[in-house]
Amino acid sequence: MMEKFILDEERLKSVEENYKRIRDNVKECAVKAGRDENEVRLMCVTKTVEPVYINKALELGADLIGENRVQEYLGKRDELNLQGVERHLIGHLQTNKVKQIVGEVDMIESVSSLKLAKEIAKVSTAKGIVTDCLVEVNIGKEESKSGIYIEELNETLYQISEMEGIKVKGLMTIPPICEKDSEIRRYFALLAQSFIDIKDKKIDNIDMQILSMGMSGDYEAAIAEGSNIVRVGTAIFGARKYF
Numbered sequence: 655m656m657e658k659f660i661l662d663e664e665r666l667k668s669v670e671e672n673y674k675r676i677r678d679n680v681k682e683c684a685v686k687a688g689r690d691e692n693e694v695r696l697m698c699v700t701k702t703v704e705p706v707y708i709n710k711a712l713e714l715g716a717d718l719i720g721e722n723r724v725q726e727y728l729g730k731r732d733e734l735n736l737q738g739v740e741r742h743l744i745g746h747l748q749t750n751k752v753k754q755i756v757g758e759v760d761m762i763e764s765v766s767s768l769k770l771a772k773e774i775a776k777v778s779t780a781k782g783i784v785t786d787c788l789v790e791v792n793i794g795k796e797e798s799k800s801g802i803y804i805e806e807l808n809e810t811l812y813q814i815s816e817m818e819g820i821k822v823k824g825l826m827t828i829p830p831i832c833e834k835d836s837e838i839r840r841y842f843a844l845l846a847q848s849f850i851d852i853k854d855k856k857i858d859n860i861d862m863q864i865l866s867m868g869m870s871g872d873y874e875a876a877i878a879e880g881s882n883i884v885r886v887g888t889a890i891f892g893a894r895k896y897f
Contacts, residue, residue, distance in 0.1 A: 699887030824864030
């Protein structure tokens, strides 16, 4: 039996305060890095967050949300006020879930293999659409994480560029946990340089516009190194609840 939802007014107030603080801080970090204050987009990551709290952030002007799981997003989508809001899938995507999510979100940020890219291309072509994607890079070469190693990135992009139904719009990463700010910045800088190098190559069907780096604990470092989407969940909505 599902637990009955009870609105937490304190949490609602906290979401408002957190969202405004982080939104302003993102702008300040961009300016500090010598960039336009509107150059970096704040994504509200909604994993395990009930619709009422997501809608509070949307009411305050949030225009980009990221969901980790296909079923969770589809299950709560109808309760969200999504007019004018961009929706990204940011979590690990299994090939058997591709049919369910293609056409339901504006972007898939977690293209972590050629196999997945091929399935997205196939399903998108069958639906008569082109799906915008980011290629997920496993910047720390961690066995516990999915994603393409940076050494394989160019070859992977050339292969995806020849597929119909899929359009690469940039790169995404989740770096290893680091003790020092300088360590994490090194990972972000490495991907940012690859992003620039690929952009300069002007590969057909590869449109390097988005560099999605940084989450609740490290978004400031990511902005300093060139990220233009930061994915923030717990710092806005509080600790995740797992049911």
